[in-house]
Amino acid sequence: MIKSTLLIAVARMLRGLGARMIDRIWRLGAGARLFFLTIFYSGESFRRFHLILREIYFTGVMSLLIIIVSAFFVGMVLALQGYNTLQKYGSSEAIGVLVALSLVRELGPVVTALLFAGRAGTAITAEIGLMKTTEQLSAMEMMAVSPIARVVAPRFWAGVISMPILATLFSMVGILGGYLVAVPLIGVDDGAFWSQMQANVDFRVDIVDGLIKSLVFGVACTMIALFEGFDAPPTAEGVSRATTRTVVISSLTVLGLDFILTSFMLVV
């Protein structure tokens, strides 16, 4: 009796696990399909570039405040922590290099992507989810206008274009924050701060790799946000769950991709 109950419980668990796996694979396939359709319909978006510009304003420009303020504090904390460690080895002049490399290589692209997913990604998911709930996407289809060409593609390219620009700004403002803590506050030599940075930060290896990372994160975060909105059940609960999923999946994807990209970049 106990044995059969246990077997039933195990069978139920396996069935649940299998159903979840099938659902995940289905969603992955649906996401890939949306991605290829978005690329297919992108020509129309570029012909009407004002649609992309409008979305750059909503996703990129409107994210500026949170990006700049966060970057400033991240840069300041980096300088404080970096100085605390470097002074033990008598290398406090290297603080500029530490702040710049940390920001350009890692923190700039990663933190920008995480903030972007929280600010712009959720807005994209909620907007598209609500458009679906209020039948705006159906109305567009019934007018013989493709929602992927008109709604998805401009938002996708706006995200892809905005992310490297935001990451660059993040790094620049972070370096400024680090400078204000290291030089006027702690008293590190002004010349040493900038000259060491100039000597040790390589354009190809550090800056371009950081930009490549932010470009990949831009594709991933924007596509996840768009897919979750497009796939959201047309109810209040469905949109709310989709918005949460955008943040969770985007954050995990960014951190995972960061490890993979960093591994490849260090090897190459």
Add this chain to the structure above:
Amino acid sequence: MNLNIVEIDNLSFGYKGRLLHKGINMMFPRGKVVAIMGGSGSGKTTLLRLIGGQIKPSHGEVRVDGDVVHKQDRDGIFKLRRKMGMLFQHGALFTDLSVFDNVAFPMRELTDLPESMIRDLVLMKLNAVGLRGASGYMPVELSGGMARRVALARAVALDPNIIMYDEPFAGLDPISMGVICDLIRSLNDALGATSIIVSHDVKETFLIADYVYFVANGEVAAEGTPHDLMHSTLPFVHQFVHGEKDGPVPFHYPAANYQSELMNSKTND
């Protein structure tokens, strides 16, 4: 030229194991206002989605202007949809666009008309629904009735041959309802279009429809002119038209025996 612009032939449709329509036949003659009526959940809106090619039938076919809808590829369906305009239940106005831009949307997306001509056409459409003065408003600033009228102006923006209305009277005050009712009839006659109204509002629909189909249990339960159906002795039609609480459509949803369920110690948790 075929007399009927839309024909539904032996159509069956189901999803999730439930058969919603079982061999439905309907004709929508050119220039007429035809209503599809029935209770909530009877699949009226699904019929509009089948006509628009948003979903495919399990059996049978829907023909629009002689073309079988579900046999078209994406371009073919888009070509057919250019002959159609649709008013959604809650308007489905684009919330990020103004009233003017909402009406201009299909013109800008589907035609190469110059902006000056689009401006004139939009103002003419808005004037036809009495909202030229509200062209600068955003959808959030409109009442339910106004939003429905703007959506109607958008639906007829490209002078379609077929105009579909999904519950056009739902949730409107009596004045707005009268206005929409009048607009459906007058726009249909002015454009020489065919209107398909899905509704369960008997009074308003009977006032403007030339012909009515009643859908129940997945089939066409009755059809005829509003006058015929008003005096129909068919039990379902009689119950529906006169709004009777009990009849062929029972008050109680099918359930287990009341007494035995109350006596049963099992809870629903």
